[in-house]
Amino acid sequence: MPFAKKTALVYCENQFGLVDGKTASGLVRHSEAYTIVGVIDSTLAGRDAGEELGDHKNGIPIFANLDEALDQLQEVPNCYIYGKAPLDACVSRVERFLILEAMSKGMDIINGLHQFFSEDPEFARMADHHGIQIKDIRKPPQLKDLHIFSGQIARVNVPVIAVLGTDCACGKMTTAVELNQALKRLGIKSVMVATGQTGLMQGAKYGVSMDALVSQFVIGEIENAVVQTFDNEAPDIILVEGQSAVGHPAFMSSLGILKGSMPDGVILQHPPARKFRCDFPHLSMPTLESEIQLIESISQSQVLAITVSHENMSTTETQRVIAEYEDYFQVPTTDVLSDGCQKLIQALGQHFPQLNQKIKQEGLEKVLLLAMG
Incomplete structure (x- = not known):
């Protein structure tokens, strides 16, 4: 039913x-x-x-x-x-x-x-x-149900991708949701782990509102959510929704995500036209380059792709920035709301052969079904 x-x-x-x-x-x-x-x-x-x-x-x-x-x-x-x-x-x-x-x-x-x-x-x-x-939604689990880091994340042998950002409210969750849906449409079993109240309200089966937790349990709860997703769903890929930004002075959320989920790759969301951090008009936005360096210096993860928010930008400006980022950073760059997730899926396929094989297999099966129809 x-x-x-x-x-x-x-x-x-x-x-x-x-x-x-x-x-x-x-x-x-x-x-x-x-x-x-x-x-x-x-x-x-x-x-x-x-x-x-x-x-x-x-x-x-x-x-x-x-x-x-x-x-x-x-x-x-x-x-x-x-x-x-x-x-x-x-x-x-x-x-x-x-x-x-x-x-x-x-x-x-x-x-x-x-x-x-x-x-x-x-x-x-x-x-x-x-x-x-x-x-x-933000009410944390009871103490008896909370988890500390256990190291069980090492058992997870499918790609774990963290969708992080350079600021709060810059489109991380939207990108994660859009990519999750796009992968599912291709026949890929993708599961998103939510880390904030909106993702949980949207109906995510796994996850926790990180900013409601005592810091002792933040990393363990993220690890547990990823491990539970792996054990219960047998996914092809796990996407972890980002919170705030690793370099944001006011929040620790993304650091907990990097440590708890130990992602195999990062997709980084950035609003190029934003001059100051949201809700903090005296704090200038970091450069995209500095956030990439920070992520890759404190974790074993590599930024595989960049996604941009077209906030306060025209279509022409957005496409110009995308071209500039791809030329400078040498990674696929896109605006998922305007251009979809094709570049992200191609990047994931290139970095994870088993995922690429599944995408090609599912695509071939769809072609055969259409031919038979």
Whole structure:
């Protein structure tokens, strides 16, 4: 029996399509767990969410508020998702009221903040009164269920690829999701390990929200997620979603990913037009070269390909930068949202012969099936 997705309305007031709205953007682009029926952002009301992200029209409307959404939707959605990821990680008084109102309508609450709604007495009473559930995505596992590094990662004998970046909210997760889907369409058994709240909300079976963990367990939890993926899924390749950046002074997440997953290769995402680190207007962006050197100096991993975010860039500018990067760094470079994942798949095939053989085999089988049809 096919898995029935729950319907969901995503709250992203004033932030849809912006850096702090990355959770909402990710869910609108891809979700295996929810059918997104609308987004709340009064500044963009009446528009199509897909078009607003620069993608194709996807029929997901943007509403001015919760009342408008419930008036226009045919049914009350199953879930109300808090789709913002602000640095302060706390809801405002107005947002509290909206969450309570959503509960009163019978909607489960999906929360990606560090502020755990299930431990809020008022939210807990309202949830109990209306018989709804609160799911705190960033709530870490209980101590007894946490893992420290064990060395079992050495058993993993399929390619593990980390999709890292030079900054926060620069498209790492989007690239990982797009590549995962593209590999699956080729008949490759690719599994993505999520490392943040958005990937987990999208329905990733394996992973953990790294920034919710005590540092003692970060590396072990990433290792365990990769090992569990390998043992349970028999994949052809494992993709590990990146967080932040190795060289970012405010976060340690990508370092934990490099240590815990011990990747066989890295795909590095970069926003060329970004001058300062997001949420830190006094911190200049690093050069792509410095981040590559840092990654390759502190790990045994090699950057196999570069992916760019076309944020604040025209198509012409993006293509010029891609050509410059390929010439200078001598690695395949692409913008997956505009040009797809062909270059990435070719790079993976060149570096991992067993994967290339599987891609060719699956391609040949498809050709034969078409010929027989």
